[in-house]
Amino acid sequence: AYLPALEEQLDAIWEAAPAVLSVVFGVPSDAVVAEAHRRGIRVVGAATTVAEAVALAGAGVDAVVATGLEAGGHRVSFLRRAEDSLVGVLALVPQVVDAVDVPVIAAGGISDRRGVAAAFALGASAVQVGTAFLATAESAVNDAHRQAIRSTSADETVLTRAMSGRLARGARNRVVRAIEASGTIAPFPMQNWLTGRFRTAAGEQGLGELQSLWMGQGAPLADYPTAAEAFAELLAGVPPRT
Template identity: 85%
Template sequence: AFALGASGVQVGTAFLATAESAATAAHRDAIRTTAADETVLTKAMSGRLARGARNRAVRAIEASGTIAPFPMQNWLTGRFRAAAGEQNLGELQSLWMGQAAPLARGTTAAEVFAELAAGVPGR
């Protein structure tokens, strides 16, 4: 991102994909396999705008044309998201990630941090 002229970046997705993350295996898998054009800015899962995978739940909620405001939408989807997380059903979870998600390569938080530190301009 810096090479393309960015003055800052958000790197949360890289850490979500690590072994230390509380993300489910389905979420970590989605981070590594979801193409940039398969992510979407949506209010479907929480009522707040966020970028994530356009999975079955997001598609169905968006198609309904009815999304409650936050925090009500978050509460409503929370009823099935919790069960989906326990069963590792990624199609029914909030799979938050940035557009460059498949670039997440580190398997541990230490590896991600080291790679980021090595690429910081002026370091």
């Protein structure tokens, strides 16, 4: 099989016993939520719309991630097509806060203290940040990707199915333009497998124009040499506890 079965992945989770199990692309089953809770593991689900947040809260998750269209990487939409589930953080977070009783974690475009402060002002209880850490020394991305994060403007990122068959935000590089122009994109996971034929070699050779350069609209703000510096900046935006 191309990907391990969900049961196999869950067995690994139960063995690792993390504090939190975070799921994307759907609502965890009652059995998964119950087993996690039996083991003292909190469950977090990710939503791109209010309806998805309500579905997740109804399944008993302990917190909901509200993921705005600014976010880097794959759109985790599951009720409707990702293209029809595009809401920005500024509108999404307060509506999700109003719709569910569990804490809301804001995600998408938050790359410095201003973004963190804004998310809390919208009612979020926490933030989830990806892009701001991508270019740090600790990140596993290669140098071409690191360089691209530092040099790509927000309007040069794009939501595309070209690289994996699923809608995701990254740099609009040469390979994205070429695949979109071809008009032929296979569904996930086939497209992901197909582009994987050249992505690995491109990464090894430092060819950023032929890789998936995932990053969010906050990329120009994500200029932190180390993860510690990114954390320090983001923490400065957390309001004092009242």
